[in-house]
Amino acid sequence: MEVEPQRSTFYISLLLFFLTWPVETLEPTGICVYVSKYRLNWFEALFTCQKKGMCLADIDTGFTVLALTSHLHGDDRTDIWFGLTAFERNNYRYISNNKLVDYTPKDSVLVNNGSCAFLKPVDPLYTFASGDCTVRKRFVCTQTDMCNGARMRKPKASCTVPDYAKEILSL
Incomplete structure (x- = not known):
């Protein structure tokens, strides 16, 4: 597909802007992500994500862990x-789709005692850990169709990469 140079420069600039935006990030996969700068308990975080038309993130592959955490450095x-x-529940499930957990990073510790899961930094990567759902932590939301049994409204602004921009960037 042939795209005029001025238009492709605009889309590349727009993509780079979103890739470096600290709060709402557009990952190369087209995943719309919100990473909080403030701390809430797990339930408040879920409610906040739902107000944005999103849900607490499903992290079900190693690639997703890397995509969501690659821009977190230092105090982040x-x-x-x-x-x-x-x-x-009797076992860990994702709140967006009620699916059982089938991926955990190496050295993850999920204790099945009514806890909630969080990403725990373990140099140089992250692992899964579980803890008291009422403790305040930062949180990550992603765009989903369903969350906790409720259909999510579409956000006003879309975070997906259009097909013609994917072609420009060879994604």
């Missing part, structure tokens, strides 16, 4: 709530 490397919970 902290515990981060995501959408995996065993609260009032």
Whole structure:
């Protein structure tokens, strides 16, 4: 597909802007992400994500862990709530789709005692850990169709990379 140079420069600039935006990040995969700068308990974080038309993130592959944490450095490397919970359940499931956990990074520790899961920085990467859902931590949301049994409204602004921009960037 042939795209005029001025238009491709605009889309590359726009993509680079979103890739370096500290709060809402557009990852190369087209995942719309919100990483909080403030701390809430797991339930407040879930509610905040839902107000944005999102849900606490599903982190179900190693690539997703890297994509969500690659821009976290220094003081940003902290515990981060995501959408995996065993609260009032017999096992860990994602809050967006009720699927069982089938991926955990190496050295993850998920204790099945009604806890909520969070990303825990372990140099140089992150692992999964579990803890008291009422402790305040930063959190990460992603755009989903469903969250905690409710259909999510579409956000006003879309965070996906259009097909023609993917072609420009060879994504």
